[in-house]
Amino acid sequence: MYSGSRKTEMKAIYPGSFDPITFGHIDIVKRATRVFDEIIVVVMMNPHKKYMFSLEERLSIVRRSLKGLGSIDVDSHEGLLVDYVRASSSRIVIRGLRAISDFEMELQLAHANRRLLHDFESMFFMTDTKYSFISSSIVKEIISFGGDVSEWVPDFVVKAFKKKLH
Secondary structure, three states: OOOOOOOOOOEEEEEEOOOOOHHHHHHHHHOOOOOOOEEEEEEEEEOOOOOOOOOHHHHHHHHHHHOOOOOOOEEEEOOOOHHHHHHOOEEEEEEOOOOHHHEEEEHHHHHHHHHHOOEEHHHHHHOOOOOOOHHEEEEEEEHOOOOOOOOOOOOOHHHHHHHOOO
């Protein structure tokens, strides 16, 4: 029986490249704010990946996209996610799933991260079905050929893409 009135603050980390952030990512953050008191969205840097937007641009876009959604901090990290988690005050990492193929990859990552940091916890959120097929890579490919991606990313992201491409 619960006898205390003290609430434990629940904090989670949501990592990703967010190149760019999509409405699928935003949907995950919105739903995670109903579970966690604070979300730290971590824009990851991978030196082996080619990004459309710089780290500073991605941080700015993420902050603008998530403004007003609750207690959300935006940070960045280059290196292993477990190193960021180890240095933070949360061991819970949010991952978004669109399809079975995502689950297979995320399950492998979750196990590897858990081996590297024993109290690392992965929490999976299913993306809303209307965003289940969209990824940042698909958005970049469609817009690079002049396609309309306005139903998958905020308007200011579309404008930022167009500015980059011209």
